[in-house]
Amino acid sequence: MEFGVFIQQYVPKFRRETDPQAEHTVIMDELDLVLAAEQAGFKYALLPEHHFLDEYSHLSANDVIAGYLARATSKIHIVSAIFNPLPQVNHPAKVAERVAMLDHITEGRFEFGTGRGAGSHEILGFLPGIQDMNETKDIWEDVIAEFPKMWMQETYEGYEGKYWNLPPRMILPKPYKKPHPPMWYAAGNPTSYTMARASACSASRSATSRTWRRSSARTRTRSSTRSPSARS
Amino acid sequence: MNDNICVTTSAFVAEDADVARQSAVDSRLGYFQSHVFRFHDTFPRPEGVPAWPTLIPDYDLATIDAMTDIGAIICGNPDQALEQCQRWAASGADQIIFGLSCAAKEDSLETLRLLGEYVIPKIDTDPVHRTDHMRDSAVVAS
Numbered sequence: 536m537e538f539g540v541f542i543q544q545y546v547p548k549f550r551r552e553t554d555p556q557a558e559h560t561v562i563m564d565e566l567d568l569v570l571a572a573e574q575a576g577f578k579y580a581l582l583p584e585h586h587f588l589d590e591y592s593h594l595s596a597n598d599v600i601a602g603y604l605a606r607a608t609s610k611i612h613i614v615s616a617i618f619n620p621l622p623q624v625n626h627p628a629k630v631a632e633r634v635a636m637l638d639h640i641t642e643g644r645f646e647f648g649t650g651r652g653a654g655s656h657e658i659l660g661f662l663p664g665i666q667d668m669n670e671t672k673d674i675w676e677d678v679i680a681e682f683p684k685m686w687m688q689e690t691y692e693g694y695e696g697k698y699w700n701l702p703p704r705m706i707l708p709k710p711y712k713k714p715h716p717p718m719w720y721a722a723g724n725p726t727s728y729t730m731a732r733a734s735a736c737s738a739s740r741s742a743t744s745r746t747w748r749r750s751s752a753r754t755r756t757r758s759s760t761r762s763p764s765a766r767s
Numbered sequence: 768m769n770d771n772i773c774v775t776t777s778a779f780v781a782e783d784a785d786v787a788r789q790s791a792v793d794s795r796l797g798y799f800q801s802h803v804f805r806f807h808d809t810f811p812r813p814e815g816v817p818a819w820p821t822l823i824p825d826y827d828l829a830t831i832d833a834m835t836d837i838g839a840i841i842c843g844n845p846d847q848a849l850e851q852c853q854r855w856a857a858s859g860a861d862q863i864i865f866g867l868s869c870a871a872k873e874d875s876l877e878t879l880r881l882l883g884e885y886v887i888p889k890i891d892t893d894p895v896h897r898t899d900h901m902r903d904s905a906v907v908a909s
Contacts, residue, residue, distance in 0.1 A: 536852070536855060536856035536860055536861060536862065536863055536890050536891060537861065537862045537863075537891050537893075537896070537897060538862065538863055538864075538865075538882065538886075538887050538890075538891060539773070539862055539863070539864040539865070540864065540865050540866075540867050540879070541775050541864045541865065541866040541867065541868075542866075542867055542868065543866070543868050544868075545799065545802075545868035545869065547795070547798060547799070547802075549795070549798070561868075564872045565867065565868075567872070567876075568867045568872065568875055568876070568879070571875075571876055571879050571880070572867075572879050574879075574883070575879045575880055575882060575883025575884070575887070576883045576887045576888070576891075577879070577882075577883070577887070578862075578891070578896050579773075579862060579864065579896075581775070581864055588802075588806050590802055591799075591802035591803070591805065591806050612896055612898065643899075643902075646898055653806045653807050654806050654807045654808040654809050654810070655808050655809070656806055656808075657806065668808075668809050669809075712902060713906050714902070714905050714906060716902075717898040717901060717902060
């Protein structure tokens, strides 16, 4: 079993009461903690993308943090515990470009985790019309399999779907290491494991949610780096 | 064939187990968990978790000990942390990831140092990242 750390820029009100610069303090402290983690032998640093979540997570621009850590570290893998790939939040081509660029500047130490938003508060900020948060599952499934194609096809064949469209285009740069960065999925409920398995992503899960059962650790997911053509 | 699952939790490790336990209390995990269920409203909500803005009460030492016993957090001295992490490894987790948000910075630095010195070398003996093995295997298979 390997070890990693997770930062999210948690800025609770009780910290703000004693530190007027608490948000800045947390942002800078967490960078120091990742550097210390690498020094101690931890292998992964996870950085989730969240928006609008006062106190809980101010880590919106996790690509910026990843870019800093890419050159401030040399061994630890930097994982976007969440890049939100929903087209209404981040255009998939721009996400693919960002991941490939991070793969280069980390020289193969960046890993691509995805998620759909923390819940209704975050989701409705970008998708104000939807009635059922489960619709984001359909949107996620509509886009996730396209990323390996965007990285591996010299000219991406393009996509016409229910939620987004892109004509054939070269998505650049191509990843530094072949075939492409490992892919993760943030799993907060049981159906998310099924989604991760079906889409060939690895799954990450919180142990502090009381519904978690140890047996679920054996609900393994498959293939984080398979090409779309190899999917069954 | 790639398969992988990781677990995220919190860790509080100190040379003195009582110092670690108190650090866990002081981190106010209940307040943090209140925000988990405040915003992650698509997560299953366990029975007894109040709806925001009602807060989950702060955890006392007894609650921290109970959470430690069931593996919900890693808490104690290095020997205890090693035993607790070995339980996770035995359960099949490929990675264990520690959130660093709740504890005081100095406490987190000490936790990282002690885990790095006493726990990681005894459990993670492969210098290569598992995901690198996966990626290399995918290249060979393609």
